[in-house]
Amino acid sequence: MDPLHDSAVAIATAVNRGEMSAADVAETVIPHVARIDAQVDAYLQLTPELMRAQARRVDARIAAGERLPLAGVPVAIKDNMCLDGTRTTAGSKILGNFVAPYTATAVQRLLDAGALPIGKTNLDEFAMGSSGENSAFKKTRNPYDLERVPGGSSAGSAASVGAFAATLSLGSDTGGSIREPAAFCNVVGFKPTYGRVSRYGLIAFASSLDQIGPFARSVEDAALAYDAIAGKDPLDATSIDRAAEPTAANLPRDLRGVRVGIVKEFDTAGLGTSIDTCYRNAYDELAALGAELVEVSLPTAKYGLATYYLIAPAECSSNLARFDGVRYGLRVDGADVGEMYERTRAAGFGPEVKRRILIGTYALSSGYYDAYYLKAQKARTRIAEDFARAFELCDVIASPAASSPAFGFNAKSDPVAMYLMDYYTIPVSLAGLPSLSVPCGAVVPEDGTRAMPMGLQLASPLFTERALLGYAHAYEQATRHADKLRPVTEGAR
Amino acid sequence: MLVMASDRIDIRHVARLARLALSDAEIATFAPQLANLLSFVDELTELDTANVAATAQVVPSRNVERADALRPETLLSHDAALANAPQTQGGYFRVPRILAEDI
Numbered sequence: 001m002d003p004l005h006d007s008a009v010a011i012a013t014a015v016n017r018g019e020m021s022a023a024d025v026a027e028t029v030i031p032h033v034a035r036i037d038a039q040v041d042a043y044l045q046l047t048p049e050l051m052r053a054q055a056r057r058v059d060a061r062i063a064a065g066e067r068l069p070l071a072g073v074p075v076a077i078k079d080n081m082c083l084d085g086t087r088t089t090a091g092s093k094i095l096g097n098f099v100a101p102y103t104a105t106a107v108q109r110l111l112d113a114g115a116l117p118i119g120k121t122n123l124d125e126f127a128m129g130s131s132g133e134n135s136a137f138k139k140t141r142n143p144y145d146l147e148r149v150p151g152g153s154s155a156g157s158a159a160s161v162g163a164f165a166a167t168l169s170l171g172s173d174t175g176g177s178i179r180e181p182a183a184f185c186n187v188v189g190f191k192p193t194y195g196r197v198s199r200y201g202l203i204a205f206a207s208s209l210d211q212i213g214p215f216a217r218s219v220e221d222a223a224l225a226y227d228a229i230a231g232k233d234p235l236d237a238t239s240i241d242r243a244a245e246p247t248a249a250n251l252p253r254d255l256r257g258v259r260v261g262i263v264k265e266f267d268t269a270g271l272g273t274s275i276d277t278c279y280r281n282a283y284d285e286l287a288a289l290g291a292e293l294v295e296v297s298l299p300t301a302k303y304g305l306a307t308y309y310l311i312a313p314a315e316c317s318s319n320l321a322r323f324d325g326v327r328y329g330l331r332v333d334g335a336d337v338g339e340m341y342e343r344t345r346a347a348g349f350g351p352e353v354k355r356r357i358l359i360g361t362y363a364l365s366s367g368y369y370d371a372y373y374l375k376a377q378k379a380r381t382r383i384a385e386d387f388a389r390a391f392e393l394c395d396v397i398a399s400p401a402a403s404s405p406a407f408g409f410n411a412k413s414d415p416v417a418m419y420l421m422d423y424y425t426i427p428v429s430l431a432g433l434p435s436l437s438v439p440c441g442a443v444v445p446e447d448g449t450r451a452m453p454m455g456l457q458l459a460s461p462l463f464t465e466r467a468l469l470g471y472a473h474a475y476e477q478a479t480r481h482a483d484k485l486r487p488v489t490e491g492a493r
Numbered sequence: 494m495l496v497m498a499s500d501r502i503d504i505r506h507v508a509r510l511a512r513l514a515l516s517d518a519e520i521a522t523f524a525p526q527l528a529n530l531l532s533f534v535d536e537l538t539e540l541d542t543a544n545v546a547a548t549a550q551v552v553p554s555r556n557v558e559r560a561d562a563l564r565p566e567t568l569l570s571h572d573a574a575l576a577n578a579p580q581t582q583g584g585y586f587r588v589p590r591i592l593a594e595d596i
Contacts, residue, residue, distance in 0.1 A: 331579035377547035432551030
């Protein structure tokens, strides 16, 4: 068993059988991750002592006869999730010295299932961005081309798994922050239905959209992680109170009888010939597996970006009001408390966060609320209704996960150009649907020479995670696109 | 006549509402970017939302109530609750003056 490259399923099986101890997994992984991360910068912080201590606990539980679904599986945690006693920054200077006093539910459930925490991963500040470049601390590189971005906002969570510097990771997705970086880094990224995974201990960005989900190098591994973290949590009132059926067992091998919706308005021809060819090929592959391709229409999906860029900043401006220099985080002194607030927030937040706070504050302010925020909430209703109508004709919708393969650093200086990367993921998020990105091929970018990974987004009706993971598994096992590319990082494989 | 978004948003006023000090350089950068974004979201005016209910959150939800009792698993000790504070005094968070002295 090779804990650096094997699947989570294989590692957990070997550790449960006593073929390898969790302690041996940790000692193999710790130096390897440090070597890879020197090239990729996926991590803001490595936690080798926590990893060793957790490995000892796991080995003791196995010795006592327990069997754990993630026994000894090395995992990375996006640094907007609390892990008791560790620095948790959300990629922001305003939380640069914040030490979490408790552990997020999703993280705790991973640990309870036997996973070993490698460290905390880099992200766009407060999960706001599509490239990772908005981190206040460092630039994470794409493991398939170090001169390109890994995507965002879950930049390090995608890059660590893509670079074989983690077996699984947790990310969070508000408008595409799991699916887009998964596509860029040749991994599976899964955003469950809104509410399936507790947000307790996740630093809030846009509370009606935020959802935690896993990254993995296979759909089966993503399902295993999802099964560990999903379910009602009394500490998150919005978490869903319905049984989450296990998804990882008995995943299907074909798509016979499955109706796959191809969205009329998501014509890929405008994305360029090579991208268009990649997605047409992916749709053909779905058909070859027995799926029936049906055209569906989402006439209001084109309003998704505008809707999102009112709702998400509005919620962000409210959520980020708590960072005021009083109870935690940075403080910059002022003559009175108001000046202290203003200076603290000026020094602590980066430009993208400031832009979103300003837009959100404006959209919620007196005289503009109806025209912007309320209008956007009504548009959200229409977008969700379009999906519901489409699902009368199909079981799952297939589309691009992102508008392009990974781009170079500093390539998107205009904020709106960056926002357009999430054209296909945002309407799905507004509707709250479960959705994932699975590798579907490679494209040589117009400004590059190296083939970069591409992701196929699949989205299905609310609460149909098991079916969705099944479709993705069947596609992945038949096509094996991820295996056709190798990271450029040394020692990756 | 086209009303420019930059004429609609008073960035200094909005920054005050958001308790955010902005430098002149930031105002010069953000003003056209925010104007551009507002023009972009203006396309929503094309979308008919008459008689459409607003969606705050997509998944059906209801009020969640619980007994008014301590939950030991979420209790922070006094020290832990203060551990991240920039300034404390006598077991409290310390902040700069809130009221002017002559009030």
